[in-house]
Amino acid sequence: MTPRRRRMLLVGGILAGVSLSAALALTAFRQNVTFFFVPSQVAAGKVPAGERFRLGGMVEKGSVHRKPGSLEVRFTVTDFKHEIPVVYDRVLPDLFREGQGVIAHGHLDASGVFVADEVLAKHDEKYMPPQMAEQIKAEHGGVMPFGTSADPLHTPPATSQGAHLPVPEGPPQASTRSPGSS
Numbered sequence: 001m002t003p004r005r006r007r008m009l010l011v012g013g014i015l016a017g018v019s020l021s022a023a024l025a026l027t028a029f030r031q032n033v034t035f036f037f038v039p040s041q042v043a044a045g046k047v048p049a050g051e052r053f054r055l056g057g058m059v060e061k062g063s064v065h066r067k068p069g070s071l072e073v074r075f076t077v078t079d080f081k082h083e084i085p086v087v088y089d090r091v092l093p094d095l096f097r098e099g100q101g102v103i104a105h106g107h108l109d110a111s112g113v114f115v116a117d118e119v120l121a122k123h124d125e126k127y128m129p130p131q132m133a134e135q136i137k138a139e140h141g142g143v144m145p146f147g148t149s150a151d152p153l154h155t156p157p158a159t160s161q162g163a164h165l166p167v168p169e170g171p172p173q174a175s176t177r178s179p180g181s182s
Contacts, residue, residue, distance in 0.1 A: 035053045036053065036056055036103075037053055037054070037055060037056070038055075038056055038135045038136075039078055039079045039082040039083055039084045040081050040082045042082070042108070047108065050107070051107065052105065053105075053106075053107070054104065055086070055103070055104045055114050055116075056102070056103045057078050057084070058079070058099065059075050059077060059078075059096070059097065059098050059100055059102050060076040060077070060078045060083060060098070061098045061099050062098065063075045063083075063098065071089050071090055071091060072087065072088070072089045073087070073089075074086065074087050075088075075098075077114070079135060079136055080136060081136075084112075084114050085112070086104055086113070086114045086115075086116050087116065088104070088117075090118075092121075093121045095121040096119060097121070100121060101121070102119060102120065103119075104116035104119045104120070105118040105119075105120075
């Protein structure tokens with residue numbers, strides 16, 4: 001085998017290895033991507049069948065029902081236009097409450113119930129996932145519907161009055177204390 005042929009085989013092998021690595025990386029990335037949907041999108045059938053996704057919305061007031069003697073909890077996630085029933089059989093976060101924003105990871109079963117394997121709740125009582133707030137505003141003419149105080153997209157700016165602290169004039173003063181003194 002000539003040196004030129006050996007180099008060509010080496011270059012071909014390297015290219016094949018890089019191509020295989022790129023294909024495996026893209027496959028792994030595609031499997032780990034989880035899309036976000038709100039209940040209106042789920043009700044419209046925009047969720048691919050059998051796919052895992054994130055369901056974001058507000059926990060509907062009065063919808064949380066716990067199964068006695070187990071961890072199973074059933075609740076409804078809403079975007080104030082459509083509701084999706086959710087079942088979860090693990091420990092809920094301490095911050096989970098009715099009327100609060102929530103994001104659940106899981107899939108739809110054959111009966112249209114969202115089976116969650118992870119539920120996330122935000123610590124702020126005015127929290128709403130940004131994508132859900134955009135979707136709700138789009139569906140309600142650019143405003144949040146009655147009963148929702150959450151608006152992460154348009155928080156009023158802080159006023160400049162009282163926002164500034166007095167700044168001492170002159171150069172900063174050097175400390176005369178030695179590091180060992182108190």
